[in-house]
Amino acid sequence: MIYSAEKIHLRNPAEVDEIKKFLEKFQLDFEKNIDYTVAIRENGQIVATCSKSRDILKCFAIDPSMQGTGITNILLKSIQDKLFEEGIFHSFIFTKPVYETIFTSLGYKVVEKVDKVVLLEGGMGGINKEIKKIASEFSIDSSKPKTALVMNCNPFTLGHRYLIEQSSKSSEEVLLFVVEENKSLFPFKVRYDLVKKGVSDLKNVKVIPGGQYIISSATFPAYFLREAGEFLEAYTTLDAKIFANYFCKKLNINKRIVGDEPYCKVTNAYNKALLKILEKSGISLETVKRKEGENKTGFISASKVRDSLRRNKGVNTEELSDLIPGTTIEFLLTKEGKEIVEKIISSHTPH
Template sequence: MYELNVEKVNLNRERDVKEVKKFLEKFELDLDKDVDYTVVIRVDDEIKATCSKSKSVFKCFAVDDDLRGEGVSAKLLNALNDKLFDEGKYHSFIFTKPKNVEIFSGLGYKLIEKGEKVALLENGIYNINSKLDKIMKEYNLDEIKNRAALVMNCNPFTLGHLYLIEKAASENEEVLVFIVEENKSLFPVEDRYNLVKKGCEHLKNVKVIKGTEYIISSATFPSYFLRKKDDILSAYTTLDATIFGKYFAKKFNIKKRYVGSEPYCEVTNAYNKTLKDILPGFDVEVVEVERKTEKDSAISASRVRELIKNDSITEFNELIPKVTIDFLNSEKGKEIVENIKNSNSAH
């Protein structure tokens, strides 16, 4: 029996980070760039186990074979949960390999979904079902109406987004617009949510809802925010699409999911393809709508941000609804505009 002590890693020290990375390589893992807290267990000054967190998502978990059965997983999770409690957070996700599901299930975590390469579990003061029950009540949704859904980031809200929502509204009894809640965009979630809500006030059968951590979040779909295609992109997109079909579509009686065609972003393009592959299995039709264009170019939020960055006011005003124009002229909007202009990129 080893004497096992959990140590915090200094993520600002390159040598320490490299040491964790080298250990993870043995398990075909990497230390993700977004981790904000990492712990390790050493034996004779050598790393034998590690786990990290990014906000409330636990990942990059690995334990050497010679420490199996020593209660190492529990020690690592306790250390990360203690950190979360210090931050005032009482719910966590574990993003891990499917072979580890049994380990974490034995420690009180509940499986949300798993695929061939990744699994997502959760534990805390709520779960996905109680979260959806809360949405049902908060937005006064019945279980009878057939619904369509859209999932949008709206960074910022454009005429392209409005066109897609209006089309869905004209073709369905009720439409739910889920706004990506993850705050990794230049426009904060509260502003994105309010812009869409105000911009859709004329559509009486549309309800705008914050998407929760279960839709396109760091837990379900980290590649969406990394904006790059990698070896496990299909695993991430499949996980996110399956969670939507299994939980959201079933709970809210969603029969259609609308998406815009994607001429620019490889990640979103791959995501749309996965939705088409996965959602019909949950009795959800994926409706892909050709993007609205302006001067022969598809309207996109990234195009708007690029025009803002280049100070092309007349051009980007042609791509956004009045509600977004008014916001950009507000004090808060002007701050965001300056942030975009001063950023290294417009993403």
């Protein structure tokens, strides 16, 4: 029999429901951020499906009776044709370890794997090229040991500044990776610029875009969902292993510093996974107690900043000066800053 992949119309509830029911057989959820889905049918029934979210292939499932028939190639070609149409020439596959050999036989390479998930990539580029590019662009000397931090900074606070300052004092060189995924209320470009301005006096700190391999939709989707589901441990461990086995080894990072996490379960779980994985690789993890506000407002956090903006329906300079540096306040008062503040006031997004 000749099989062909059909496009699923994501605005058609009946078609999406059919995919959801098929995926349930494989303990897979049809994720909200999916933008393209294909399926293969036999006698009118779905026997295989694959979806994508931007450059990430996911929700891949084939009925056991159909495995070995070559329909994986058909699914993959259909998704890749869509990627090429969108000008995307490098892609990731998030799948169960049982499917690893299927994709490696089709040219994909394993980036990292844990018990429940495996992350593969294919096409132009790749993680080793990405790290080589970072080393070149930011003049990173891999012969010298370094300290690393990874931050989202949504927005940049005095708490972030304190953590970076402590790292700067205790380390010869600090690599500060700013999460690049654009799923926060403050866009990446804004967050990156605020961090750079906020630490411009710390000459041994290099501010680096986090890219696709550090807390991204490919490595750690649960971070952006803020959901402590059954795959949380898998995602946190996957991201931690990628950091240890690639970034630490290639850039000679021997220490990572994190702030303690009394609020968020996801970040707390991530810190625990980091500790476990980094120690195995001989890399130390230092946890620094969060900075408290001067006006007895408790620990400083970006969520408190956003809460203040919502509660005051704008910038309360006196209240925020206890939480954020002058550079962040200045930005909030610009035209672009005011537009973001308006979004925050009308939003309940947790991250």
